[in-house]
Amino acid sequence: MECKLQEMGEAQVMAAARDSVFNRVRMGYAVIESRKTDAWRLLLGEALGMQAEIQSDQSLSARMDDHVRRLIVVPGPSEDLQALGMELADEQALAVVLKRLAKRGIDVKESTTAAAQQRGVHRFWHFTGPKGLTIELYHQPRLVGAPPRMATSGFITGDKGFGHVAMSTRRPDQMKQFWREIFDIRHTDDVHYTISGVPMLFEFMRFNPRHHSIAFVYTPKIRLDPIRTRIQHLEVQAATLDDLGAAWERCRALGLTIAMSVGQHANDKAISFYVATPSGFDIEFGWNPLEVDEASWDPAVWTRISTWGHHFEGQTLAGRLGQLGRGVASLLRKEYVPAGF
Known part of the structure; x- marks a missing residue:
C-alpha cells in the first residue's frame, strides 16, 4: 500500500512537471496604441x-x-500598451494555458487572419488580462531570414523573450495569482524602497532564466496607483555596452526626454537608462542583467533600486503633482483582474 501511494505521489509530481509552462513561455511582442506614429518611429528607429x-x-x-x-x-x-504577445514554446504548452483559462471560465477568442498578420504570427488567441491588458497567445512567430537593418549590433531575445514590463497595481495578490496559475511565473526577488516619501514594494517575477519578465510595484498600506498607463516601463536588452552608450547619445542628441540617467540596478545588475515614450510610459534600454540558475537561486530583499546612477531627470513639479492626483483618484477606481482571481 505504501509503495502504491508513493508511486501515485511520484506520478502526480511528474504530471505537474509535464504540464508546467515555466521556461516554455516568454514575452514575444508588445502592441502600443498611439496617434503619435512619427514620434514612435523616431524613438524606436533613430534613437534606439x-x-x-x-x-x-x-x-x-x-x-x-x-x-x-x-x-x-x-x-x-489611448496612448497606452494595448496588448502583450506571450510566445509559448510549442503547441502542447499553448494547449496547457488554454485549458487553464477555460477551467477558470475566462473568455478566449481566436484572432482574425489580418490581426495575426499585423502581429507577425501565424495565429493567436486573446483574452482580457489584469488591468484590462489584452494577452495574446501564440507559438508560431513569422521569421525573416535576412537580419534587420539597425543602427545597433543587436538585441538579446531568443528563448527568453524580448525583454520585460513593469506595472503598478492596487491588487498585487490577485495579479500574482493570475500570472502564477496561468503561466507558472516564479518569484525572483524584491526591492523595498521609498520614493518621494512613499514606501514602495517591488516584486520581480520570471517566466524563464531571464531575471524578470514582469515586475510589480505597489504601496504596502493604502493602495495607490499614480501611473496613468497600464505599465510603468517596457525594457529591451542591448547586445553590447557600446550599443547602450550609442543609444544613450542618440536619445540625447535627438532631444528625447530622459526619465532616468544611466545607472546599474542593485538586484539584477543591469546597466541601463530610461527614455520617455510618446505615450507616457518609459522604455528601459538595458545591458547584461543576471540570469537565474534555478538550482542555486535564493531570492533576496534589496533596500535600494540602484547601486549607482539612475538619477531622475525631466521631472517637473506639475508632473509630480499630477502623479499624486492620479494616485488619490485611483482609490475610486476598481482595478480589473479576471474573475476568480
Whole structure:
C-alpha cells in the first residue's frame, strides 16, 4: 500500500512537471496604441536603433531580430500598451494555458487572419488580462531570414523573450495569482524602497532564466496607483555596452526626454537608462542583467533600486503633482483582474 501511494505521489509530481509552462513561455511582442506614429518611429528607429517601418495598415512595426515584429504601434487614442504577445514554446504548452483559462471560465477568442498578420504570427488567441491588458497567445512567430537593418549590433531575445514590463497595481495578490496559475511565473526577488516619501514594494517575477519578465510595484498600506498607463516601463536588452552608450547619445542628441540617467540596478545588475515614450510610459534600454540558475537561486530583499546612477531627470513639479492626483483618484477606481482571481 505504501509503495502504491508513493508511486501515485511520484506520478502526480511528474504530471505537474509535464504540464508546467515555466521556461516554455516568454514575452514575444508588445502592441502600443498611439496617434503619435512619427514620434514612435523616431524613438524606436533613430534613437534606439531598431528597424522601424510604417506598414500598409498604417501601423508601425519594429524589428529587433529574426521575428517579423517585436514592437507594434497601432493607430488609436489611448496612448497606452494595448496588448502583450506571450510566445509559448510549442503547441502542447499553448494547449496547457488554454485549458487553464477555460477551467477558470475566462473568455478566449481566436484572432482574425489580418490581426495575426499585423502581429507577425501565424495565429493567436486573446483574452482580457489584469488591468484590462489584452494577452495574446501564440507559438508560431513569422521569421525573416535576412537580419534587420539597425543602427545597433543587436538585441538579446531568443528563448527568453524580448525583454520585460513593469506595472503598478492596487491588487498585487490577485495579479500574482493570475500570472502564477496561468503561466507558472516564479518569484525572483524584491526591492523595498521609498520614493518621494512613499514606501514602495517591488516584486520581480520570471517566466524563464531571464531575471524578470514582469515586475510589480505597489504601496504596502493604502493602495495607490499614480501611473496613468497600464505599465510603468517596457525594457529591451542591448547586445553590447557600446550599443547602450550609442543609444544613450542618440536619445540625447535627438532631444528625447530622459526619465532616468544611466545607472546599474542593485538586484539584477543591469546597466541601463530610461527614455520617455510618446505615450507616457518609459522604455528601459538595458545591458547584461543576471540570469537565474534555478538550482542555486535564493531570492533576496534589496533596500535600494540602484547601486549607482539612475538619477531622475525631466521631472517637473506639475508632473509630480499630477502623479499624486492620479494616485488619490485611483482609490475610486476598481482595478480589473479576471474573475476568480
